[in-house]
Amino acid sequence: MRMRNKPWAKEKMNEYPQYVIQNPEEQKGKWKTYFPQEGPLFIEIGTGKGRFITEMAKAHPDTNFIGVELSDNVLVSALDRLIEAELPNVKLLNANAKNLGLYFEPGEINRVYLNFSDPWPKTRHEKRRLTFKEFLAVYESVLVPEGEIHFKTDNQGLFEYSLVSFSHYGMKLNYVSLDLHNSDFEGNIMTEYEEKFSNKGNRIYRCEVQFPKR
Known part of the structure; x- marks a missing residue:
């Protein structure tokens, strides 16, 4: 099924830096200080519309989560869900999984x-x-x-x-x-x-x- 193009997706993601990680390479080696609280860091690769990562963050408030999604057309749906939930322990990353080594030690x-x-x-x-x-x-x-x-x-x-x-x-x-x-x-x-x-x-x-x- 062809994904509907959302030309405004990147602009919207840039409007919410508190939820969408803007320059992940700058956080390499410093992720423990990126979230408001310390805790283990779990990532979901291919986070889609964000239901799993958001509900996991609700169920495990002492754990930090990052949802990684390559398609910005999809990630904006996850962003909408996160804006509504207002969870401090989950962030979104618009990136390819093969590049994780560029962003994490x-x-x-x-x-x-x-x-x-x-x-x-x-x-x-x-x-x-x-x-x-x-x-x-x-x-x-x-x-x-x-x-x-x-x-x-x-x-x-x-x-x-x-x-x-x-x-x-x-x-x-x-x-x-x-x-x-x-x-x-x-x-x-x-x-x-x-x-x-x-x-x-x-x-x-x-x-x-x-x-x-x-």
């Missing part, structure tokens, strides 16, 4: 969330999948030692591919659910896509994986 991030990422099903597009080994190397470079990725999708093919990718990278599987909404997992916060796909009867897959000790 090693060990500055405590956890990465990947929710309903584009599956890029064609083999020739494998390198675009957010669980491809080159992306895993980027996440590892900015996470704390033995940091975690929490991953959700309704796409069985992407989930199976990701489990293999995690395993080949040497990561430890701490939790795997092949049907999250019919499991005993507590505290799940749904994304917009999750609710949509679940209502259609799609199973939701989830895993928590940990990088190896180096």
